Amino acid sequence: MAPHSAGLLLFRRRGVGFEVLLGHMGGPFWARRESAAWSVPKGEYGPGEEAQAAARREFEEEFGHPVPDGAWVALGESRQAGGKTVTVWAVETDLDPAAAQxxxxxxxxxxxxxxxxxxxxxxxxxxxxxxxxxxxLVKGQRVFVDRLRDRLTGGQDPAAHDDGA
Structure with missing residues (x-):
């Protein structure tokens, strides 16, 4: 069976748009890379663990703090190039990235x-x-930002909004 990962994409609203919180992958392989070297906080889980519990655990391990309070918005699954299936939820919050441990x-x-x-x-x-x-973001996770944008804007691009002014 192909591996499964679960994660949380935190977001905050800014003007007519939004921002997402991403993590730059650690270790020597990623040290000098920026493009396609960032990820949603996520990790693998096995058959005995629920995806949501894994997403919570992985966020706490990678960020070093509990998951912020807020409603979890399902962003679905995406099958990655290597065969792994990733499931992601979004949570609206505003926290300081410098607080990460x-x-x-x-x-x-x-x-x-x-x-x-x-x-x-x-x-x-x-x-x-x-x-x-x-x-x-690594290529296979970009879809989650697109899905979040669609959820927040009802499928409308806020930058393309013309109010006739």
Whole structure:
């Protein structure tokens, strides 16, 4: 069975638009990359765990704080290029990315050296407008920002709104 991941896409409204909170993936592979190197806080779960519980757990591990209060808006699933199915919810909130205290992982680095080093799962978080998120997010997660935009605007592009003025 292909792996499953679940995550939370936090958002805040700004004027006629919105911003989403993304995390830059930690570790040496992602260190010098910006484009397609950011992610929704998410992680894998197995058959004994509910997707929503996994999304909550992964947010807390990656951001280092409990999930903010707010209604969870289902953004559905997306099958990633590697075969993983990702399920995401959106939660409206406004928190300070500098407050993050990310969890860590250990890996051999440099490869083949026999030296184990610890790296943050996410090395920084930032609020991004949808256009910026489209560039920063790994390709398979961009659909969730589009779905959130559709939910918030009823399918209308707020930038294209003409009130006749």
């Amino acid at each position: 990310p969890g860590t992982f250990t890996m051999e680095w440099p490869r083949g050296s026999g030296v184990q080093r610890e790296f943050p799962e996410v090395d920084r978080f930032a609020w991004c407008a949808p256009e910026v998120a489209a560039e920063r």
